[in-house]
Amino acid sequence: MPKKRPVTTALAAALCLLTAACGGSSDDENTSTKTTADSKTGYPVTLENCGRSETFTKDPSRVVVMNGASVAEVSTLLALGLRDRIVANQQTYGMSEVAGRAAAIKALPTGDIKVNEAYDVPREAMLGLRPDLVLSITTYGFEQKNGFATREQLKQVGANSYVSPQGCDDDPSKMTVADSYALLRDMGKIFNVRDKAEKLIAESEKNIAAVSEKVRGKKKPKVMVLFSNMAMGGNDFSSVFSKGIVNDILAKAGGSNAFERAAENTFADLSKEKVAATDVDALVVIGYNDPHPAAYAKKLLKEFPQWSAAKNNTYVTLSDSMYLGPSNDLAVEKIAKMLHPEAF
Template identity: 30%
Template sequence: MAVHRRPHALALSALLLGGLLIGQAQADEQRPDPRSPASRTHYPLVIDNCGHELTFEQAPRRIVTLGQLESELLLSLGVADRIAGTAVWFGPVRPPLRQANQTVPRLSEDVPSFESVTRLRPDLVAAQFTYHLGAHGEVATRNQFEQLGIHTWVSPSDCLGKQVTESSNSDGSRSRPFTMAVIDQEITQLARILDVQARGQALIDRLHQRITRAKARLALPEGSDKPTVVYWFSSPRLQGDPWVAGNDGAPGVISRTLGLDNIIDSSQEWPAVSWERIATLDPDIIVIADMNRRRFPADDVRKKLDFLHHDPVARELDAVEQGHIITVGAQGLNPSMRVVDAIETIGRQLADFRAADS
C-alpha cells in the first residue's frame, strides 16, 4: 500500500472553492410516458447476465429483490406493483420512493430463506450480490431457482470486472475499477426486460446530471494536493482490523468525482487493514457507513464513532482530532445508484469543513 503525502492545510478549502452541492429536486423522480412505440420491448428477449443467457418470453410480473440496489432500481422504474417481495436492506429507502415502497412486502432486512422466496411464486429473482445466488448461495444457487422455472438476475456491478472467492473476507477483488457505466448498463437491461425503456433512459439521464453538477462544483484547482480519505464500512469486531475501501469499488467513484485520494491502495473491494497502518497514513477525512444491518459490532455507526473517539490509536488520527468524520448511508458505498447520494452528502460535509476552517 502506498504512503501518500499530507495535503497542504488549504487543500480542503481549494477543493470546494466552487461552493455547496445543491440538493436533488423532487422533479428528478418524475418519469416520462413510456408508451412510445420506439420505447417498447420486443419479445422473446435474450440477455446475457454475468455469463448466464436469459430468455424472456414476456415482461416479468412477480419479482423478488435480494438487495437494496435492485429494489430501489425497480421502484425508480415505476414497477412497484411487480415486486412480490424484497429483502437484504442496509438502510431506509430513498425519500422519493417511500410511498411506492410501502406497497412492497418486506421478507427480511437480511438474507431470506429459499422457501420464503419461492413461496411468493416469482418469475424473476434479482440479487444485488453474487454470493446470494452463487455456487454456495446464501439464499440458493441460480440453478435451484431455474429448476423451478424462475429466472435469476445478479447485478452486473457485482460480476463485471470482479472476482469473488468463497474464502475471501474482503467482498472480492476487481480486475478493473467499477464505474457508474455498469449501473447504466443494468438500468438499461432491466428496463428492456420490464418493457419500460423510456423510464430507464430518463433515470440514467437524471443520475448523470447530478454527477455532472457535483464535478462542476468540486473541481480541484490544477496543482493542488488532494485531501486523503479512508472509507470504513464495518469490522468483525471493533478492536480488530476494519474493513475499509480499496481503490476500485464504489468509493473509488466517489474519490475520483470529488478529487479525494484514498489512502488504501488495493484492488480488493473491502480489505481488512489495521488501525496502526491507517494511523501511519493518517487520512484527512474519515467516511463511515451507517446501516440498519447488525451482523457485526461495527455495523452500528454509534459504535464506530465511539471507537474513533476513545481508541488510543484511532483518537490520535488528524481526521478525528479535526472532526473531519463524515457519515453516509452504507448503500452509497456499495456499487449502486446511491453512490450519487454519497457524492452529494460527502460534498456538502466537505463544504462545511471548508467554511469552519476558513
C-alpha cells in the same frame, strides 16, 4: 474499536462483494443486451448474464429480491416505480439518503420466508413463491451448495434470474458508478421502462458532472471509508474500503481513498497501529442498520486525534448512496461539500 457484530456467510459474501468481476463498466460481458426488442411491445429481450442467456417475453410480475446486505436491486426497482412487482424482498439497509426509501423498503412484502443458515431464501421456499424473476447481487444467491435454487432450477419452473453488474465472480473491487447505471439500464429493458431508466441515469450524470466541475483542480484530501460498528476480519478495522465503487465516488467528489493501497480486495483488514499511522483528512462512515453512525464517527475522531480529520472535525455519514444503486450522485455531492465547502 469496531464492535464485532455477527457477520453471516451471506453478509460477508455481499459486503466483501458490495457488491474477479466480469469487467469494470456497463458495456462488459457481465450483463449486456444481446437482441433488439420489438419496437411496439419491447419484447423479447435477451440479456447475456454471467455466461447465461436470459430471455424475457414480457415484463416480470413476481419478483424475488435476494441478499440482505445489499439494497442495490430493490432500490433500483423502487426508483423505476416497480414496487408492485415485488412478492418477496430480503434486502434492507435500515436507512437511506433518499427521503422515504428506507420506509418503502421496510413496507415491502417478505414472502413470510424462514431464511436458511445463509440468511436468505432457501430453495423450496423460493420455488414456492412462484417467481418469474429472481435478483441476486452475486452468483452466491444461486449456488446449490448454499441451499439456494440454482439458475437452471429456476428456469425449469419458468423463472428468469439476474446477477447484478460485477457479481459474476463475487468480487466488486473493480466496480464503478457506471455499474449502477448498468443495473438501472438492464432493469429498464427487462421491465420495458427504458425511458425512465435513461432519465434517471441522465439526471445522475448531470448532477455528478456539476459537482465534479466545482472541485476540479483542487487538492484531493485523503478519505477513510468504513462501515459503522462492523467487523469482518481479525483486526480492529476490518470493514475499511480499499477498492471498489467508493473510490470512483471519492474521485468524482474531489477526494481520494487513504487506504487504496492497503489491500487488493474491496476491504482492508487493518490493525489499529496501521490506521493510526495513516493520515486521514476526512471520514466517511457508512451506516448499515446502525441508527447512530455519527456517534461511531465521533468516537473514531476522538480515538485518533492526530488525524487532520479529527483536528477539523471533518466527517460525513452515509448509507445506500455509497453502494451500487441509483443514488450515487447524492454521495458524490455530500462528500464534495464536506471536502470542499468553499466550492459550494
